[in-house]
Amino acid sequence: MGNTVPSRALPKLAAMPVQPTAKDRETLPAGRTWSFLDSTTGNMRQVTCLSGCTVDHSRDIETPTHPEDVWCCTASSDVTLPINESGEIEEFRVLSAFIRQEPFSRNMHERVPHAQVEIVDDHFMESLDPDGLATVILTLEGQLAKFRAVHAQLVELREQGRVQL
Numbered sequence: 001m002g003n004t005v006p007s008r009a010l011p012k013l014a015a016m017p018v019q020p021t022a023k024d025r026e027t028l029p030a031g032r033t034w035s036f037l038d039s040t041t042g043n044m045r046q047v048t049c050l051s052g053c054t055v056d057h058s059r060d061i062e063t064p065t066h067p068e069d070v071w072c073c074t075a076s077s078d079v080t081l082p083i084n085e086s087g088e089i090e091e092f093r094v095l096s097a098f099i100r101q102e103p104f105s106r107n108m109h110e111r112v113p114h115a116q117v118e119i120v121d122d123h124f125m126e127s128l129d130p131d132g133l134a135t136v137i138l139t140l141e142g143q144l145a146k147f148r149a150v151h152a153q154l155v156e157l158r159e160q161g162r163v164q165l
Contacts, residue, residue: 031072039064050074050101050113067104074099076118083120092121095140097133 031049034057038045042064049057050072060070076098080091096118102110107127115128117136125136 034061036060036070037064039066045104047103050099052099068102068106070104071100071102073101073116093118094120 031051031053033046033048035044035046036057037043045067047057047070049055052074053072054075055072057070059065076096078093078096081094082089083092083094084090085092098116099113100110100116101113105111109127109129114126115130115133117125117128117133119125125132128136
C-alpha cells in the first residue's frame with residue numbers, strides 16, 4: 001500500500017483549510033491597535049484587532065468596558081432564502097460565515113481566531129477551529145451533491161409529466 005493520496009480524495013482535501021505557516025503570518029496585514037478602560041480593574045488595556053475586523057470599537061474606547069465584552073469579527077456575506085417557518089413565507093439569513101476573536105474570553109479557544117457559521121437566522125455553530133470548519137464544509141458539499149441528485153430527478157420527472165400530458 002502506497003503513501004499517496006488517491007485522486008478521488010484530492011477535491012475534498014482542497015476544501016480543507018490549513019494553518020498559516022510562520023512565514024505566511026509575517027505577511028498577514030496587522031489589525032488596528034487601540035486601548036480601553038477595563039471596568040473591572042480601572043486599568044487601561046490594549047487590544048490589537050483581528051486582521052479584517054469590521055467592528056466599530058468606538059464605544060469600547062469611549063466608555064469603561066468589561067474585557068469579556070471586547071470582540072472582533074470579519075464581515076460575512078449574507079444570503080437569504082424564503083422560508084416558511086410558521087405558516088408565512090419570510091426571508092431568513094442562511095449559511096453565512098465569519099471569523100471571530102474574543103481576546104479576553106474565559107474560554108481559551110475563543111481567544112484565537114475561530115469561525116462562526118450561521119446555519120439559519122441567529123442559529124450558529126460557534127468556535128470552530130480550522131478542522132471543525134473543514135468538517136462543516138465537507139458535510140455541506142456532501143449535502144449539495146444530494147441536492148443536485150434531487151434536482152436531476154425533479155427535472156426528469158417533470159419531463160416525463162410533459163410527455164404524458
